Amino acid sequence: MKILVVEDSPTMRQLISFALKRLRDTEIMEAADGVEGLKKLNSDTFQLIITDINMPVMDGLKLISLIRRDVKYRSIPIMVITTEGGAEDRERALALGANAYITKPIQAGNVLEVVKSLLGIP
Amino acid sequence: MTEDKEDKNKFVEKLAKTEEAEEIVEMVNRGIEFTKELLQENERLRFKIFQTQQENQELLRESKRGGLSDKLREELRRLEDEKNKLLAEYAKVEQQNQEYAMRYVEVESENNNLANLYVCSYQLHSTLDFHEVLQIIMEIIINLIGAEEFGVFLLDEKSRLLRPVAMEGRELESMPNIPIGEGAVGKSAETGANYYAADIENTQRNREPNEPLVCIPLKIKEQVIGIIVLYKLLPQKTQFANVDYELFTLLAGHAATAIFSSRLYTEAQRKLSTIQGFMELLTH
Numbered sequence: 532m533k534i535l536v537v538e539d540s541p542t543m544r545q546l547i548s549f550a551l552k553r554l555r556d557t558e559i560m561e562a563a564d565g566v567e568g569l570k571k572l573n574s575d576t577f578q579l580i581i582t583d584i585n586m587p588v589m590d591g592l593k594l595i596s597l598i599r600r601d602v603k604y605r606s607i608p609i610m611v612i613t614t615e616g617g618a619e620d621r622e623r624a625l626a627l628g629a630n631a632y633i634t635k636p637i638q639a640g641n642v643l644e645v646v647k648s649l650l651g652i653p
Numbered sequence: 654m655t656e657d658k659e660d661k662n663k664f665v666e667k668l669a670k671t672e673e674a675e676e677i678v679e680m681v682n683r684g685i686e687f688t689k690e691l692l693q694e695n696e697r698l699r700f701k702i703f704q705t706q707q708e709n710q711e712l713l714r715e716s717k718r719g720g721l722s723d724k725l726r727e728e729l730r731r732l733e734d735e736k737n738k739l740l741a742e743y744a745k746v747e748q749q750n751q752e753y754a755m756r757y758v759e760v761e762s763e764n765n766n767l768a769n770l771y772v773c774s775y776q777l778h779s780t781l782d783f784h785e786v787l788q789i790i791m792e793i794i795i796n797l798i799g800a801e802e803f804g805v806f807l808l809d810e811k812s813r814l815l816r817p818v819a820m821e822g823r824e825l826e827s828m829p830n831i832p833i834g835e836g837a838v839g840k841s842a843e844t845g846a847n848y849y850a851a852d853i854e855n856t857q858r859n860r861e862p863n864e865p866l867v868c869i870p871l872k873i874k875e876q877v878i879g880i881i882v883l884y885k886l887l888p889q890k891t892q893f894a895n896v897d898y899e900l901f902t903l904l905a906g907h908a909a910t911a912i913f914s915s916r917l918y919t920e921a922q923r924k925l926s927t928i929q930g931f932m933e934l935l936t937h
Contacts, residue, residue, distance in 0.1 A: 542776045542792040549768050614795060616889035634889045636799035639765040 532650070533558045533575060537568035537582040537594060538612070543635075547581060547612065550639035551646065565589025569597065577607055579650060584613040584624065592627060599628035608649040612637060766896040769797055770903055777907045783915040787819045790881070790908050795821060798897055799890030800883050804828060807871075807879035807912070808842065815842055815880055822885065828862055836863030842880045845870050847901060853893070856886040867893075869901045871909035878909050 534551055536559055538544045548559045560575065562568040564586045572580070580598065584591035591611060598604045610631040611624045621632045631645045647653075776789045787805060794800045802822030806815035809830075815838065817828040834843045841848035848868035852858070860866060867883040881904060 540792045540796055541779075542772060542789060543796045545776065546769065546772045546796070549772055550765075614799075614801075614887055616887055635796050635887070636890060637796075638762075639768050640761055 532556055532579075533560060533577045534579045534581065534646070535560050535562065535568060535571055535575075535577045537562045537565060537580065537586070537591065539563050539583060539586040543583070543612070546637070546639070547642060550642045553643060554646070554652070565591065565594035565597075568594055572598070572604060579608050579610065579646060581610045581612060581646075584611060584615055584620070592624060595624065595627045595629055610645060610649060612642070766899060769896060770899060773797065773900065773903055774907050777911040781915050781918040783912070783919050786908075786911045786915045789911075790904070791819055791821055793900070793904065794881065794883070798883070798900055799887045800885070801887045802885035803881065803883045805871075805879060805881055806831065806838070806842075808833070808877060815839065818879075831863055837865055838863050838868055838880060838882055841868035842870050842877050845872055845875060845877050847905070856891060857888065858885070860884045867901070869905050871912065872905055873909050873913055878913055881908070 532554070534557060536544055536547050536551075538547065538561070541563075544561045544563075548561065551557055551559050560571050560577070562571050565582075566589045568580070568582065569589075571577075582591040582594055591613065595609055595611075598607065598609065608630040609628060610633070611629045612633055612635060613620070613624075614635045615621075616634040624632050630649055633641060633645060773793050776793070777786065780786060780789070790805060794803055800821070804817050804820040804823065804825075807818050808814075809816055812830075813833045814830040815833065816830050817825055819825070820828055831838045831842075833839050837848050837850075847870070848865065850860075850864075850866050853866060856866065858866075862882075865882045865884055866886070869881040869883075870877045871879040871881065
């Protein structure tokens with residue numbers, strides 16, 4: 532199983548990867564922004580995408596809308612991890628096609644629970 | 654001749670009677686034997702009946718004395734005790750399970766906290782570039798503590814002023830230098846003790862530069878080299894958790910060391926390039 536983590540903060544990328552390492556047989560690929568995320572998406576097959584919203588070059592909302600427009604990636608679950616805690620931000624992301632939305636600061640346990648639920652892991 | 658015949662007949666008749674008598678005697682004897690056997694069997698059965706009657710009487714007497722009920726009651730008591738023991742054991746195991754479950758949650762939470770601390774520590778010491786170190790400190794405060802407005806001030810030893818070097822949520826240029834010992838920020842830097850506002854639960858209030866929510870002096874051993882000042886938290890972060898205080902402690906030490914090392918390295922690099930330039934001038 533492969534998970535793509537798109538996040539501009541190396542600290543957050545490492546923290547998310549650290550949390551996901553508890554899942555068996557899981558490979559985590561990292562990207563620092565939306566464009567890099569799309570490149571990785573084109574060159575590999577992922578079962579889940581985790582993305583931040585505020586990123587340089589291409590933000591998370593743009594990334595979500597591009598992914599959902601492409602038939603190839605339409606079924607991949609997307610989880611948003613962001614500092615934006617407003618209801619309208621959440622609604623916008625979910626309307627664009629995100630499947631889960633959690634706000635920073637994060638707890639590794641919470642991230643893991645949501646990831647398991649999106650991947651149907653008991 | 655006729656007489657002889659008659660005698661002979663009589664003899665035969667007599668003989669026949671003798672055989673018949675023997676048969677009869679034989680039969681009588683067998684009858685006697687059979688009767689004896691019957692009498693013996695009868696005696697055995699009588700004894701058996703006597704024994705059974707005695708047992709019945711004994712059981713009857715025991716029943717009248719309540720002996721059987723006592724035995725049953727004793728058995729019931731024993732089973733009841735056993736049941737209670739099993740129930741107590743079950744309750745004990747159940748309690749242990751709950752304790753283990755709670756402990757598991759605690760250990761899980763502690764693991765998560767340790768993971769956060771590990772990642773912070775790892776990132777802080779991953780570079781010797783001063784600006785990258787500052788960037789990592791900012792990332793940690795935003796992403797792991799959940800602060801919206803905050804800044805890093807470094808102490809200028811000559812002027813004894815705390816100068817802002819990085820700011821989030823506020824303009825860096827708008828932040829004043831803060832003299833050591835002045836206000837909450839200056840006093841926290843002077844004493845080296847963390848500062849928590851009296852209304853720390855009010856995480857969304859707008860605060861003046863020297864009226865912070867939290868101050869974390871950056872210390873190498875007891876020497877303060879700067880201070881992290883938090884003014885406001887993200888709307889979804891309504892209060893501090895235990896791990897935040899652990900992060901404050903970690904930042905106080907590790908961020909200070911990382912800043913100090915990176916500044917030393919930058920200075921050393923600058924001196925090295927000056928010396929190299931000077932040497933080039935000399936050799937050419």
